[in-house]
Amino acid sequence: MIEQLIRFSLRNRFLVLLLAAGLFAWGVYSVQTSKIDAIPDLSENQVIVFTEWMGRSPQLMEDQITYPLVTNLQGLPQVKYVRGASMFGMSFVYVIFNDETDVYWARERVLERLNYAARLLPGGVNPTLGPDGTGVGHILWYTLEAPGMDLGEQRAIQDWYVKFGLQNVPGVAEIASFGGFQKQYQVTLDPNKLTYYGLSVPQVIGAIRTNNNEAGGRKFEMSGIGYIIKTTGYLQSVEQIQNIPLKTQNAVPVRIADVATVQMTGETRLGIFDQNGEGEVVGGIVVMRYGENADEVIGNVKRKMDEVAKGLPQGVKFNIVYDRSGLIQESVSSIKHTLIEEMIVVSLVVFIFLFHWRSALSIIIQIPITIATSFILLNAFGISSNIMSLTGLALAIGVIVDNGIIMAENAYKNLAIRQAELGRLAKAARPEPSGRASNNPHEASKMSSDPLTHQKP
Known part of the structure; x- marks a missing residue:
């Protein structure tokens, strides 16, 4: 099978060169479109x-x-x-x-x-x-720099503006908010007052839920114009909650303010987020979707952050505290330099070892073609270009040229043996010169006894 493949390749050199050029071009395209990350996803x-x-x-x-x-x-x-x-x-x-x-x-x-x-x-x-997302999907962390703004306002900006803007970026699975206070209306009931007025906790909850609602009416036309009737009943301030009636006692309504204290506060927190020991901050974590290109997603998020920053209040800006793109670029750049250095060193070793530029060139040209082709397989199996996969390619450069050296040496050896055999056959088939004495005694006696072929000088 191998002999037939070699024979076919030798007889169709142009087709082999065309196939190698096609694989190299496809490999270069695969290098440009390969998913880039610092570390492999082993989650x-x-x-x-x-x-x-x-x-x-x-x-x-x-x-x-x-x-x-x-x-x-x-x-x-x-x-x-x-x-x-x-x-x-x-x-x-x-x-x-x-x-x-x-x-x-x-x-x-x-x-x-x-x-x-x-x-x-x-x-x-x-x-x-x-x-x-995966366990290594946290690709970027950011905080909001908002001097003079309380943590509740910062968290509201993060939850209701920044988060919705960044979630539209392709490849982002979630924007997880952290830090600050999530604003809420808090109603603190007084048990003694509830007992005095004969009220229960479910009654208070039901009254608040009933008054925090919006209902629609119907549509009617007047003077050729259609009007839609609706009621706006959402609570919008602490005073509105305080004035919600619970019951009527002696023609006097009992309100929320009579049995409870209403205030604007933050939701109970299980922890805080402190940055560099300088105080609490508000921000978010960008979680990448499964199987996406980390470097590309980070770049898209940064460009989207520039657009979102235009709508932030005066003095509020983004502060990136963790960015994996730096690690990705450093890792890929380091391995890229290592690959180039190893390709140069291996090429020099091959040339010195063979000391024949045509043979060395036929072996060295395999290195870029094989490396480019390997990226085709990486993309086919969904493997990203990370520090481990690229290191494997760097270690395999020496193995790539081994087979070429062996095949070249074997070809030269077989050619030398065949050339020597052809030389012996040619020498054996060449006739002896007429003026040269023969060293074979039988041949000499035969020549002397044959008068037709032997002539005396």
């Missing part, structure tokens, strides 16, 4: 199910949320194992699939099973899927 193929039930203890979350979800998600196809973790008010279930399973197919199967498992959970509890 497990998992789907995260997150459930929030605030105010409940970890044991209650384990019994009512985590255990029913884990037991119902274990029967999914291509699942290796299911892990569960419970904490105060939150439950996490990690469904680990086989490595060859498509992540979006896995998310669909988990979502189908959650529709069935939701009936086993307490009322009002809705499990959700985590972002379609």
Whole structure:
């Protein structure tokens, strides 16, 4: 088989050169479109199910949320194992699939099973899927520099403006906000006053929920103009909440302000985000979607941040605190220089070893073609160009030229043997000169006894 391939290549040199040029051009294109990252993604193929039930203890979350979800998600196809973790008010279930399973197919199967498992959970509890990112998907962290602005306002800008702008970038799975205060209206009830007025906590909650609503009426026409009737009932200030009536006692309405204290405050926090010991900050984490090009996504996010920054309040700007693109560029640049240096060194060694420029050129030309072709396979299998894959290519340069050296040496040896055999055959077939005496005694006696062929001088 190998002999036939070599024979075919020798007889069709133009076709082989054309094929090599095509592979090299395709490889150069693959190098330009290859996914670039600093480190390989070795995380497990998992789907995260997150459930929030605030105010409940970890044991209650384990019994009512985590255990029913884990037991119902274990029967999914291509699942290796299911892990569960419970904490105060939150439950996490990690469904680990086989490595060859498509992540979006896995998310669909988990979502189908959650529709069935939701009936086993307490009322009002809705499990959700985590972002379609991986453990190394945190590619960029940023904070907001807003001198003179309180943390609540900064968090509002992050949640209601910046987050929505950056989530539209292709390849971004989620913008996770951190730091600051999430504003909320807080109603602190006085138990003694509730008892005095004969009210209960559900009555207060129902009154607030009923008065924080908007309803539509109907459409009517007058003078050829159509009007739509609606009521605007959303609460917009602390005073509106305080004036909500709860009941009427002796023709006097009992309001929220009579039994509770209403104030604007932040949601209860489980931690803070401090930067360099200089105080709390507000920002976000850019989570990359599974299988995307990290370097390209970071570049798109930065360009989008320049657009979003135009709409920020006066004096507010972005501050990038973690950017993987620097590590990516340094890693790829270091390996690129190593590849070039090794290609030069190997080329010199091959030339010195063979000391024949045509043979050395036929071997050296294999190096760029083979390296370019390897990127075709990297893209085909979805492997990014990272520090490990490029290091493997650098280590393989010496192996690439080994077969070429062996084939060249073998070809020269066979040519030398064949040339020597042809020389012997030519020498044996060449007739002896007439004026030269023969060293063979039998031949000499034969020549002397034959009068037709032998003539005396």
